[in-house]
Amino acid sequence: MNAISHPMQRANKGMQARNVSKQYPGAHGQRVAALENIDLVFPEGSITCVVGTSGCGKSTLLRILAGLDDDHGGSITLGTQTLSGPSLQRGVVFQDHRLLPWMTIADNVALALHRETAQRRREIVDQKLELVDLLAFRDTYPSQLSGGMAQRVAIARALAHEPRVLLLDEPFSALDSITRLQLQDALLSIRDKERITTVLITHDIEEAVYLGDRIAVLSNRPGTVRIVIDVELPYPRARTGASFAAVRQSLYEQFLQHAA
Numbered sequence: 001m002n003a004i005s006h007p008m009q010r011a012n013k014g015m016q017a018r019n020v021s022k023q024y025p026g027a028h029g030q031r032v033a034a035l036e037n038i039d040l041v042f043p044e045g046s047i048t049c050v051v052g053t054s055g056c057g058k059s060t061l062l063r064i065l066a067g068l069d070d071d072h073g074g075s076i077t078l079g080t081q082t083l084s085g086p087s088l089q090r091g092v093v094f095q096d097h098r099l100l101p102w103m104t105i106a107d108n109v110a111l112a113l114h115r116e117t118a119q120r121r122r123e124i125v126d127q128k129l130e131l132v133d134l135l136a137f138r139d140t141y142p143s144q145l146s147g148g149m150a151q152r153v154a155i156a157r158a159l160a161h162e163p164r165v166l167l168l169d170e171p172f173s174a175l176d177s178i179t180r181l182q183l184q185d186a187l188l189s190i191r192d193k194e195r196i197t198t199v200l201i202t203h204d205i206e207e208a209v210y211l212g213d214r215i216a217v218l219s220n221r222p223g224t225v226r227i228v229i230d231v232e233l234p235y236p237r238a239r240t241g242a243s244f245a246a247v248r249q250s251l252y253e254q255f256l257q258h259a260a
């Protein structure tokens with residue numbers, strides 16, 4: 001028997017969005033649909049990239065997956081458990097790092113660890129800072145870090161309470177292009193070490209092809225799942241390779257076909 005199961009076979013332990021819909025209040029008491037009938041499987045240990053144009057509902061979906069918005073149709077499950085409200089099972093990273101400027105890097109990472117002993121807290125913080133290659137900066141302050149470093153601390157903080165799922169909403173889109181490439185590799189290295197189920201929202205097609213085991217393409221608003229692509233390319237992926245270009249091309253076609 002093959003000891004390494006395909007991500008799809010482990011789907012039951014991962015996260016699932018079932019028939020998720022979301023409406024926001026609009027003008028004149030009307031409701032405006034932001035998401036409709038989203039059915040998505042996020043297999044355990046895999047990276048799923050969710051791509052779509054601006055305003056198609058990506059952040060709305062991420063907030064629902066994170067339990068930050070319970071006012072929606074459908075359900076979110078993690079393994080056999082139906083989720084409701086935020087929990088430490090999910091770590092979230094946003095486009096801005098949201099670090100507290102008056103706290104050291106170590107204290108920022110330790111924020112959600114108040115139940116741990118001081119010694120255990122220190123061990124966890126140092127392990128997570130090591131993971132993002134910033135242990136040497138543990139006693140510095142956010143203002144002393146570059147944008148890319150601050151985002152790595154935000155990832156360390158999201159991982160500090162050992163969540164089962166890491167959710168990232170366009171985490172690299174405010175960074176310069178070289179730093180963005182470095183952070184993409186950092187995320188792959190984290191996934192290899194922690195084997196964590198990861199959902200990455202991005203509007204960057206190349207980023208999705210570089211990182212995703214699977215890529216879910218959302219339609220324009222209201223967001224629906226247009227297609228889910230399993231990317232069979234082995235990691236690390238060569239951005240300049242022909243097979244990489246072929247996947248990227250098929251994704252571009254998805255967007256060009258449906259451009260108004």
Ligand code: ADP
Pocket residue numbers: 024025034052053054055056057058059060061221
């Ligand atoms: P994306 O992240 O893909 O750019 P969002 O999820 O932020 O899209 O938004 C999807 C749609 O829902 C957009 O049209 C946006 O204007 C609308 N929207 C988002 N948040 C709210 C809100 N709090 N109230 C009303 N409309 C909202």
Ligand code: MG
Pocket residue numbers: 058059060
């Ligand atoms: Mg967004």
